[in-house]
Structure formats: C-alpha cells, structure tokens
Amino acid sequence: MLVLNNVQMRYPSGTVALEDVNLKINRGEFVFLIGSSGAGKSTFIKLITKEIDPTAGSLYKGGLDITRMHKRRIPYYRRSLGIVFQDYRLLSNETVYENVAFAMRIIGKRNREIKRNVPLLLNLVGLSDRGKHFPMELSGGEQQRVAIARAVANNPDILICDEPTGNLDPETSWELIDLLMKLNRYGATIIMATHQHDIVDVLKKRVIELDKGRVVRDEDHGGYH
Amino acid sequence: MLVLNNVQMRYPSGTVALEDVNLKINRGEFVFLIGSSGAGKSTFIKLITKEIDPTAGSLYKGGLDITRMHKRRIPYYRRSLGIVFQDYRLLSNETVYENVAFAMRIIGKRNREIKRNVPLLLNLVGLSDRGKHFPMELSGGEQQRVAIARAVANNPDILICDEPTGNLDPETSWELIDLLMKLNRYGATIIMATHQHDIVDVLKKRVIELDKGRVVRDEDHGGYH
Amino acid sequence: MIRSPFFTALKNMVRNAMMSLASILSVTSTLVILGIVLLLILNVNNLTMEFTDKFDVMRVQVAYEYTPEQVQQLKTAFEAVPNVDSVLLITRDEAFAQMKEDWGEEADLLEGLPENPLSDTLEVRVSDVSLSDQTYEELDKVDENDTIYYYKTTIERILRISNVIRNVGIILIVVLLFITMLVINNTVRIGIASRKSQIQIMRYVGATRGHIRHPYLIEGVILGILGAGISSVLLYFGYQEVIRMAAADLADLTAQPLLRADVVILRIGILNLIIGIGVGLIGSLFSVRKYLKV
Amino acid sequence: MIRSPFFTALKNMVRNAMMSLASILSVTSTLVILGIVLLLILNVNNLTMEFTDKFDVMRVQVAYEYTPEQVQQLKTAFEAVPNVDSVLLITRDEAFAQMKEDWGEEADLLEGLPENPLSDTLEVRVSDVSLSDQTYEELDKVDENDTIYYYKTTIERILRISNVIRNVGIILIVVLLFITMLVINNTVRIGIASRKSQIQIMRYVGATRGHIRHPYLIEGVILGILGAGISSVLLYFGYQEVIRMAAADLADLTAQPLLRADVVILRIGILNLIIGIGVGLIGSLFSVRKYLKV
Numbered sequence A, B: 001m002l003v004l005n006n007v008q009m010r011y012p013s014g015t016v017a018l019e020d021v022n023l024k025i026n027r028g029e030f031v032f033l034i035g036s037s038g039a040g041k042s043t044f045i046k047l048i049t050k051e052i053d054p055t056a057g058s059l060y061k062g063g064l065d066i067t068r069m070h071k072r073r074i075p076y077y078r079r080s081l082g083i084v085f086q087d088y089r090l091l092s093n094e095t096v097y098e099n100v101a102f103a104m105r106i107i108g109k110r111n112r113e114i115k116r117n118v119p120l121l122l123n124l125v126g127l128s129d130r131g132k133h134f135p136m137e138l139s140g141g142e143q144q145r146v147a148i149a150r151a152v153a154n155n156p157d158i159l160i161c162d163e164p165t166g167n168l169d170p171e172t173s174w175e176l177i178d179l180l181m182k183l184n185r186y187g188a189t190i191i192m193a194t195h196q197h198d199i200v201d202v203l204k205k206r207v208i209e210l211d212k213g214r215v216v217r218d219e220d221h222g223g224y225h
Numbered sequence C, D: 001m002i003r004s005p006f007f008t009a010l011k012n013m014v015r016n017a018m019m020s021l022a023s024i025l026s027v028t029s030t031l032v033i034l035g036i037v038l039l040l041i042l043n044v045n046n047l048t049m050e051f052t053d054k055f056d057v058m059r060v061q062v063a064y065e066y067t068p069e070q071v072q073q074l075k076t077a078f079e080a081v082p083n084v085d086s087v088l089l090i091t092r093d094e095a096f097a098q099m100k101e102d103w104g105e106e107a108d109l110l111e112g113l114p115e116n117p118l119s120d121t122l123e124v125r126v127s128d129v130s131l132s133d134q135t136y137e138e139l140d141k142v143d144e145n146d147t148i149y150y151y152k153t154t155i156e157r158i159l160r161i162s163n164v165i166r167n168v169g170i171i172l173i174v175v176l177l178f179i180t181m182l183v184i185n186n187t188v189r190i191g192i193a194s195r196k197s198q199i200q201i202m203r204y205v206g207a208t209r210g211h212i213r214h215p216y217l218i219e220g221v222i223l224g225i226l227g228a229g230i231s232s233v234l235l236y237f238g239y240q241e242v243i244r245m246a247a248a249d250l251a252d253l254t255a256q257p258l259l260r261a262d263v264v265i266l267r268i269g270i271l272n273l274i275i276g277i278g279v280g281l282i283g284s285l286f287s288v289r290k291y292l293k294v
C-alpha cells in the first residue's frame, strides 16, 4: 500500500527531519509511529499527506508515485486519506457540524446523506450536542475529537492520526482506540503517531520507532519500549 | 494564595463550564487538575489568568480580588504568573529566542541578563540549538517546550500549566516534571491540568478532579482515580 | 453535492462583516474619486465645446466695389464650401442703418458723410469650429478681393486649452484606473491573507482549487457590484447638489452650464460597475492563487 | 530594558513586507488623488484670477461739453477714489487720430465730419476686480454727467464661475480627505486584524498597552511618511510633465498659465505629510485599541 524508498527530508532551515527511511506498510495494517519529541513522526505523516515533498527518495501509494503526482491530482489523492493533524486544523469560521460536513461535500456526497451522517459521526466522538458551536468554543480535547470525526467521515483507505489522544483523558482515548480498531477490522490502514505508551503496550500492533529521523525499530507486535 | 468562592462560569454560548467551585490553594502547593475532556480544567485556568471573568462568585489571589481588578493592573498581575497554554500561544512572527526573551523584556529585565538567561532556559527544555527557528519550524513537542521555557522565564509565583505534556514523549515529560518539582521546592505554586495518569499516580500530590464543571474530588495526596 | 459557492460567499461576507465593509468602502471610495474626476473632465470638456460654439461665425467683408449681383454669387459660392452651415447677407445699407442707431444722439454727425462708407458683409456660420482654419482657406480661395474676419486666435487658444484639459484628463483617468485597481486589489489580497490558514486547511482536507476559489471570486464580484452601486448613488446625489449650487450661483447664465446628472451618472455608473466587477474578479483570482499552492 | 519600539516597528514592517507595501501603496494612491484634485483646483482658481485681471479697466466717457480743466479735475477726483489704481486720460483728439488710423483707406471719409464727434475718455484701472461694483458707484457719485463703461456682466460671470469652482473644490477636498482617512484607516485596521492573535498573546503574557501599541503607532507614522513622500515625488514629476505638455500646446500664450511645480508641490507635499502622519497615527491608534481589550 505505502512504500518509502531511501526517503530523506531536509527542511529549508537545514534540519534533517528524516534520513534514509525505507518502509513498506501493507493494506489493512495498524501501525504505531513512536519516538521522542522531534524524532520526525509528524514529518513522516506530512510526507504521506503530501504537505511536503521529500528532498530525496521516493514514496508510493498503491503503485502511484506520490512525489511526482500532478498538482491537479493532489486533492483527489488527499480525499483517499483521513487525517487527524497534530494541531487539529479546524476551520475556525465554521461550526463543528460544517467542519465535518465540509469534508463530505468535497467528495460530492448528497445533502441528504450529509444530514444523516454528520450527527452520527459527532455522536461517535461524543459531541452530538456541539454541532452548532465554533471550534474556539470547544475544549482542547473536544477540538481534537472534531478533527477525528472529520478524518473518518469519508471512510478513508488510510487513516493517519498525529497524536490523536494528546489532549484526551484516558477513557476517551480508549474509546477512540476502539473506533480505530473497528475501522481497521473493516479494512482501513491505520497509521498513528503517539506518545501514549500504555496504548502501544496493550495493543501489540506493528511499531515503527524513529530516532533523530532514522527508523531504529520496526517490530510487528511491539511495545512502546 | 488562591481562593475561589462559589465560582460559576457560563460561556456566552450557554455552556456552563464551571459551577459552584469553592477552593483554596496555598502558597507552595503542587496541584493536579484532572477530569475528562470538557470537564472545565482549561476554563479554571483561564479564570485564574483573567482571560475570562466568572459569571458568578469571586476569585482572590493573595487577598486581591481578581474579578474587580482595574484594567491597567491586569498586565502586572499576569506577570506574576507563568502560564503554559494548552495551545502554546507562541508569537509566530518571532523566533524561539525572541519568544522567551519577550517575556523577560516585558518585566524590564536588562539586555545583558536576557542574553545570559534565554540560552539557559532553552537548554533546560532541550532546545539550545533552536533559538533562531520560528515556531512553525518546530515539532509539536518542541513548541510546547518553548511555551514552558517562556512560562518559567520570570520565576513566577504561580506556574500554571495546561496539559504541558500532551505532546511530549514519556522521557521528556518526566524531565519537565522534575523541573516543576524543583521550582516547587524553591517556593513556586504549581497548578497543572493533565490527562497523564501515570504522572499523577507517581507524584502523589494534591489532586482536584472536575466533572462537568463541579469539583468532585479534592485529595491531598491523591492518584488519577 | 457541494454547497453553492454563492451561498458560501454570502456566508463568508456576513461572518467577516468588518472586512467586507472595509472592502466595500475602499472600492466605493476609489470609484467615487474616479467618478468625481470624470465629472470634472466631462464638464470642462462640455463647457469648452459650448464656449467655442459661440465663435462659429466668420465675417466676410465684401470688396467695396462689388455689385449686389456679384455679392449674391459670392453668397451662393460660400454656401457650397464644406463645413459651411449657413451664410447671412448684411447689406451695406442695413449696416449703416444699424450704425446710426448705435450712435444714437450723435448719429446726425453721420449725415455729414458724402456716402455710406461701409461694405456688404456675409456672415458665414461654420458647422465645426475646430475646422475653421481650413474653411477660412477655402473661403479665401473663392474670392480674393474681400477680407475675412474670424476669431482665429481666440478659437485656437480655446481649442488648445481644451486639448490640454482633455489630455491631462485622459492621463488622470488612466492613473486613477490604475490606482483604483491597486487599492481594490490590496483590499481583496489583505482580506484573503487573513483567511490564508482557512484556505490551507481546505486544501489539506482535499478541496480542489475550484472549491476554494469560486466563493472568493463570487465574493469579489459582489463587493465590486456593491461598491459600484454605492459610489454611483453617492455621485448622483453629490452631483445633483453641485448642480443645485451652481444653478443658484449662475442663475443669469442663459444655458445650464453643467451636464445633466442622470445622463452623466448613468454612464459613470456603468463604467464603475465594469471596473468594480473586473477588479473584484481579478483581485480575488490573483489573491487566492497565492495560497492555492499547498 | 524593553527593546526599542522603533526597532520592533521596523522589524514588523520588514517581516510583513507585502502588507507594508500594500499600506504604503494605499496611502500613496489616495494622497496622489488628493494632490491631483488640489492641483486642478488651485490652477483653475489661478487661471480665473489671471483672467479677471484682464478686465480691471473702466472706461469713463466724459460729458462732451467739459473743458480740459474740468476733465483734469475729474481725473484727480477719480484718483482719490478707493480701489482705483491709476487713471489715464485719452483726449478726444488722440481718440480721433486713432480712429482715423483704424479706418485706414476709408479715413478720408471722416474728413467730411463737421467736427470731432468723440468725447474725452478716462481709463480707470482698479486694484481689485471683484470690487468693481462698489468702485463703479463711487465713480458715479463723483460726477453724474459722464457714462462709465466696464465689463460688468463679464466680471460677474467669471467671479461667479470662480466661486462655484472654489466651493465645489472645497467640498471635493473635504470629501477626499475623508476618503483618504477611510482608505488608510481600513488598510491599517485590516493589517492589524491579521496580527490580532499576536497582540492577544502579548497581552496574555503580561504586556501593557504601551508595549503593544507603540510599535504600531510608529509603524503607522512611518507608513504615513513614506506614503506622503512617494506621493509628493510622483505628483512633482507628473505635474512637471503636465506643465511641459501644456507649454508645448499653449506656446503662444503670453504667460505660463499653470502654477509653478516646485512652489505648489512643496505645499501639497507638506499637506500630504501632515495627513499621512495624522491618519497613520489615528489609524493605528484606533485599530490596536480594538484588540487591547483582553
């Protein structure tokens, strides 16, 4: 599904965030991306979402060379992903409802379908009574959950989560993990960057550990360490 | 040091984020503020920092009525606090160095002192080589650490941290806790909102638990639950 | 089905009411200024035309010795010259009678004259004053024995001044058009810069350029239309007030010297509309473009 | 020691180069427009004055029967009247000689006249044309037997037109000043709105109003000064070009009809500077204020 060959990412500021990364992630896998702060987890995710392009190496999704993708194709590529950004990236001018609905409108979902699905999604993340609020009127954890609802709205091939539980209490975190497991069972590939060692330890899924931009561990049923 | 009497906070949107909160926090205490997402932790902190004013009840710091404070006094009041915001709130136009230095300039520190202290502070949070970068060029955890360096820059009376470890790996988190403990030993009052149950459990400090805006537990040497 | 971009545009404008107001104000301001200068120039131009029209007569003093038949032939010949509108004959006798009348009490002095000292005169009215020079030459060719008087230098001066005003006016309007574009463009650009992060977020979630751009284009057009409309209304009432003032001050002038408000403002209004829409459209197009790169 | 707000202002401007440029452009544009209208009005005013000055002579036709001594007395009396600059006597003989010269070949006809039919004439030059009416009345009081001719309606018309132009001009300038303020204000406000979150963060960290406000005030002033400077330079060269064009077109007019570039632009430049600084200052003051509430 995802193949990285000798990927290197050097930011314009000179920081080398990823170096010599060779990875293969198969369809339907559940992958934890761990590593200390600044190890390169978010950079890895930004490469997959084509927010940035690698300074060396190549990146394939399902045989498609992402680094050479034509500009016009990028939006369609991104729609096949569900992304929970570390900094949420909610539309601050739009209500919670609109934020989720927007993602569905983009891919051309019918209004009727949107009206039926958005409340279900909000309910799933425990925000059914928050649809009319603006992101600024929500707590940190609530905003994070809106981002999650938006990411899963279109049943993406790959769900990419950058520390989706950073601002969630343990109980809500576990509910989210349950949701991710369920999506995974239905076939979605999950990539999740996290610092939550207990979750990693309990789930015993594939663990890719980064350190200073290099893959230092890639275990199929690993723990946090 | 801090006294809250029957504090209620109802946001304009109608959400009652805090209700009937009565608390006393003494000088030199180390307090964990816990509770599920949306329980009211950040609201509590915003009240103390006078980002918002309670819709009922009163709030005192060292005998001073914060809710009735004259506008002109607010900046000086805030300077007695060190605040780590949940969303960091770094100046995106300024370098990491400037972000920390700015807090010191405000209180009238000498240039020489600033030049000596900022590198020490950046070193303390493990960012000594990042002074010239802009916040956007840092990872989530690195930004969080800049916010921490800024908060402790002026040796505040009260250090208020809203989930300061949300984006930190366990190791860095524990280093931060060590730092907070040290500051606490030198006399600073620490208030820290967190979801990190292992930290709460290990430290056995005072724990205030909120649930739907009400204080449901206030234990002197409590655990996460 | 994606929500109508028109709806999104309206929603954005209402939510960013302050910003929209600022944009509309800027568009309105610059279009009002453009309108004012246009009004100034059109009126000056008009006044010049009216003024020169007063000098559309050439006086031909026919040779003293010509017989009435010869004078009649000359008149017919003049009437055939291009740019000649009409020719009026004032005979020496009519002129002498007029002279006596003019001299009033002292007219009896004229009785002492041995004979009428005046010549016959042909008053040639031209169609286009600015062609007076050519017409003069042609009339002169017809008959070489008479003297042609016309306000040569006066006409030339007025035409030159009118030319200067027209040239300065054209330059001014080009400059103003450019400035209007700049101001509107800046406003739209600054407005969009403040929504930069919103645009980027949409891109990251998979929105195409179209999804993002259309509402902004529509917004730009709406802002342009509103600006053009408001400026036209302001210009209309302002100009009417000026006409009113002018009428009071210039009450005894025969003709109303200023152009009529409705006619002039209709034209300026249409121009404003075109500029407003064009600039709004181009402004948003270029501004959004910058943030569509992610 | 807090870092100098001047330094911070400069740094902000350089970092937000696009925004600063937009602001300067807006200030420049509006000041250029203001300058253009000022130039138009000052020149029209000047032309009017020069034009009316050509009509500063009243011709007094002295009663036919007055002796030369009486005429001399009358001249002295006229010279004492307020607003009279000088009085020139043209005797009946001088006038008759002139008439003969004018009539040229047909002058011998005049020989038939029994006597000189003309009267003595006093040409009274007034200092202030706009007071011609009063002066006329005073001259009339001095002696009732003579006829005074002056360009009453012409002067009145020109003065009325000049009045209208001046009034319209003043209204226009007030409107333009207001628009300039609006545009600059909008620009500064939009610019600051985009830094809203930065201002709020500073407040949350304990910055006083002064810390935040001073750099913006200084920035506003710098933008104003730059805008004023650039617009003045543009106006100077643009206006010189206009003068050059006018000179080419109006080469044979005796006087240069347009005001001199250096003098006029210096004044407009100073005005622009005052407006630029004032508006920049007020603009930033009001704009920052809004975000200082937290």
Ligand SMILES: Nc1ncnc2c1ncn2[C@@H]1O[C@H](COP(=O)(O)OP(=O)(O)OP(=O)(O)O)[C@@H](O)[C@H]1O
Binding pocket: A136, A137, A138, A139, A140, A141, A142, A167, A168, A169, B011, B012, B013, B015, B016, B017, B035, B036, B037, B038, B039, B040, B041, B042, B043, B044, B086
């Ligand atoms: N500005 C606001 N306007 C309206 N409602 C708000 C606002 N900020 C917070 N709330 C609401 O108040 C309640 C408490 O929010 P608060 O941010 O205090 O929660 P929290 O305990 O910090 O949660 P988290 O752990 O997710 O950060 C939530 O229900 C939230 O939606």
Ligand SMILES: Nc1ncnc2c1ncn2[C@@H]1O[C@H](COP(=O)(O)OP(=O)(O)OP(=O)(O)O)[C@@H](O)[C@H]1O
Binding pocket: A011, A012, A013, A014, A015, A016, A017, A035, A036, A037, A038, A039, A040, A041, A042, A043, A044, A086, B136, B137, B138, B139, B140, B141, B142, B167, B168, B169
């Ligand atoms: N836009 C950028 N420009 C320059 N350097 C950057 C940029 N983004 C990240 N970096 C640097 O690249 C390195 C990796 O950053 P990244 O965000 O991938 O870390 P991370 O593993 O996600 O850390 P965290 O757990 O703190 O979020 C860090 O040293 C960071 O400072």
Ligand SMILES: [Mg+2]
Binding pocket: A041, A042, A043, A086, A162, B139, B140, B141
């Ligand atoms: Mg990260």
Ligand SMILES: [Mg+2]
Binding pocket: A139, A140, A141, B041, B042, B043, B086, B162
């Ligand atoms: Mg919170």
